[in-house]
Amino acid sequence: MPIADLTGPFSLLVVDAVGPLPETERGNKYILVLVDYFTRWTEAFAVGALDSITFVDAMVNGVVPRHGVPSRLLSDNGRNFTSDVAKSFYQTLGIKKLFGAAYHPQTQGLVERFNGTLIGMLRMHVEEAQTDWDVYLPRVLFAYRTAYHEALGDTPFFTLHGRDPILPLDVAFLNLGKKWKRNEVAQYRRELYR
Template sequence: MAAGYPLQRVGMDILGPLEKTPSGNRYVLVLTDYFTKWTAAFPLANMEASTVAKVLVEKYVAYFGAPDCLHSDQGRSFEASVVLEMCRLFGIKKTRSSPYHPQGNGQAERFNRTLLDMLSILVDGNPGQWDDMLPFVMLAYNSSVHESTGVTPVIAMLGRELRLPLDVQIGNPPILPNFISNLLTVL
C-alpha cells in the first residue's frame, strides 16, 4: 500500500474508547497520509458515521483537500452510507482492509499505539484531559523526523518546517531564493 505523493492514500482508524473528557469525548479519529506520514487526530464524542463524515469534511478535507484514496478497516463507522456518499461526492476511492488481515491499515494502527504512549505521558494524573493535549501531541509527532522518510511529516506535507517557539528564540532560517527547487530535492 505505497503512495507516491501526498494525499494519494490516507489511512483512517478510530482509537477508543478512552476516558470520557469534560467535553464529552471518548474516541479519536486518526488519519495518516501514507506518503508523508503526516497524521491528524481529532477527538470524537462518538463513533457514529455521521460524526466521522462531518469531522472528515470540516477538519481534514476543508484544509488539505480530498485524498485520492481513503483506507480503513471494515468498521461500521467507515462503511456506512453517509461516509460512502461523502467519498463519492469528493471523488475519493474508499478501500478497506480484509477482515482476515486487519494489519492492512498498519500505519494508522501503529500510530494509535504511539498516540496512546504520548498522551499517557502528557496527561499523567489527569487522564480526563487527553483531548486538550491532543493538538500538542500532534504538533510534536508531525514535527519529529520519521524513521522511514528521514524528514518530518511537516516538511513532507507542507514543504517547510513549522515555526515553533524555539525558532523565535534562535531566529528564522535564511530565505531560500530557490525554495521550490530545494523542496523538490528534499522530497
C-alpha cells in the same frame, strides 16, 4: 494494497479509531485518526462517538478544508466507514474506498503504529484522572508532525509543507545572537540528522 500508486500528499489516507478512552469534560471518548501514506502527516479528532455522521463531519470540516479531497481512503470494515452515509460521502467526493482485510490487520499497520505512539505521547501529558487528553491532542500531534521519521528521512511537516516550522525552541535559539540566520537553523538541523 499498491503503495507504489501514491501520486502525492493525501492520495491515500488510512483511517482508524482509538477508544473508548476516559470521557473528557468536553464529552470526548474516542480519537478518530487519519494518516497520509505519502507524507506520514497525521490528523486526529477528539470525538464523542464513532458513528458515520461524526466521521463524515471530521472529513468535511477537518481534512478536506486543510488538505483537499483524498483520492483513496483505507479503513477497516467498521460500520461508521461502510454505512450509507459514508458511501454517499465517498461517491459525492469521488473518493475510492479501500478496505483492509479482516484477517490481515497489518494492511493498516501505519495507522495502528501511530495509534500506539499517540497514546504513549498523551500519557506523558494527561492528569491522573485522564479526563483532559483532548486538550493535549493538538500539541501532541504537532510534536509528532515535527519529529524526524527515519522512513521519510525528514519530518512529516517538512515533507508536506517543504519547510520546517518555527518551533518555540528555534525562537529562543535565534534570539541568542546574530550569529545564526533563520534559514541556517533548518540546514543545521538536517546536518545533525545525517
